Amino acid sequence: MKYLSISILVVIGLLLYSCKNQETNDLSAEVYETSAAGKKLDKLNFVSMQIEGKDSVTLIQILPEEKFQTITGFGGSFTESSAFLLNQLSKEKRAEILEAYFHENGAGYSLTRTHINSCDFSLGHYSYTPTADKNLDNFSVKEDMDDIIPMIKEAQEISKEGFKIIASPWTAPPWMKDNNDWIGGKLLPEYYDTWALFFSKYLKAYNEQGINIWGITVENEPHGNGNNWESMHYSPEEMTYFVQNYLGPKLENEGYSDVVLMGYDQNRAGIKEWAQSMYKDENTSKYFDGMAIHWYESTYDFFPEALQYAHQKAPDKYLIQTEACVDSEVPHWKDDAWYWRKEATDWGWDWAPEDQKYLHPKYVPVYRYARDIIGCLNNWVDGWVDWNMVLDQNGGPNWFENWCVAPILVNIESDEVYYTPLYYTMAHFSKYIRPGAQRIGFENPDHKLMLTAVQNPDKSIVCVLFNPSMTPKEYELQMQKKNILLQIDAQAIQTIIINQK
Secondary structure, three states, rough: HHHHHHHHHHHHHHHHHHHHHHHHHHHOEEEEEEEOOOOOOOEEEOOOOOOOOOOHEEEEEEEEEEEEEEOEEEEEEOHHHHHHHHHHHHHHHHHHHHHHHHHOOOOOOEEEEEEEOOOOOOOOOOOOOOOOOOOOOOOHHHOOOOHHHHHHHHHHHOOOOOOEEEEOOOOOOOOHEOOOOOOOOOEEEEHHHHHHHHHHHHHHHHHHOOOOOOOOOEEEEEOOOOOOOOOOOOOOHHHHHHHHHHHHHHHOOOOOOOOEEEEEEEEEHHHHHHHHHHHHHHHHHHOOOEEEOOOOOOOOOOHHHHHHHHHOOOOOEEEEEOOOOEEEOOOOOHHHHHHHHHOOHHHHHHOHHHHHHHOOOEEEEHHHHHHHHHHOOOOOOOOOEEEEEEEEOOOOOOOOOOEEOOOOEEEOOOOEEEEEEHHHHHHHHHHOOOOOOOEEEOOOOOOOOEEEEEEEEOOOOOEEEEEOOOOOOEEEEEEEEEEEEEEEEOOOOEEEEOOOO
């Protein structure tokens, strides 16, 4: 009996040790998933799962000791089109949409964009200085007082942590340009100082409305847009000269040196020549705080080499994606399945030169968003901003009829709101990766499973996975000798939050 009692005690001790060891080695995590099967940021019920044949499961290692860029934020854009539509909805639906984007229980947008003067997603052409006036004595943002400004202010009231705003002009007023037109042309040198003054007037006017603009870009798409809607052209050297000698000094003298100033603001394939001009030397780079980029060069390629080049050229400056959307498409209303199918086309499907057609095949909308955001984050991009927050079921309003898709669509006649799968895709990043987070390292042997990882300011670790394959994937997530066994559904995005004790 004595030896039996000792044996029982030994067994109990081993069991207790095993339980303690198991508890020590298990990661504690919350898991959220969006999938083609119908999940929409659903919290999964399991924390850890047992998987047969564990040795064959993909081992993903999270390496928090490897540090990369600090995250500025994620979000979408305040356009006149979006603001106009919100004005047509009931107060309840308007509030619902803004809370879906800016409330902490919603997508928690932290980085946004708006346009200076009109753009294609306006109801028509307008400028804050419609008539020639070098001193800009009659400057006024009254055009924004009924729509964009109220939308921003209501979002400010909803957002607990606040959000940053980047403002971009599509064009100077026609009277400042060599073609006297809204579309195309260049800024006349005699108006360089006036156009620089225009920016400071804008910043002051918005500040007086209680809206602090965090950053500006010099020009939206300086290569132009095929002369279709508002635009103004710069070469890399022309933009650098304007910033170095006019815009930078003007903002500094007017007390706006803390406003982030970014150059370029177009597709990534052109990064190299712009980075070479902007960051040529200390004098040219003095006023540039970073570079803004778009995704329209390809429906699948996120141009990692170009992004790496921009970072290496100026490692201490911002690299922010300021615009992306499903363009040249009339939205599919209340058809979730379409957003998971390879049927979308972009402008390049019809209009790209023959030698660039290969960059614009049909694509899956959700895949394009998830792939691009993860690809950007893993190549030094620190912020990612979607285009319109709200559009109608036709993809507008847009004075040029340049129809596009937004994450949230509305029918103003019936006061209906449709949250497309793109809304939930964005939220996988914006809701859980907070400003000030730092991207961290990882090892992922499965190249068909995309992954990025960050450490938030509260020390939580956030991983976002994207599985575009038609079958579920099982994987083991390991960090600092602790692990958790998980599964991601087919055609799915998953966010894992590891709260470190």
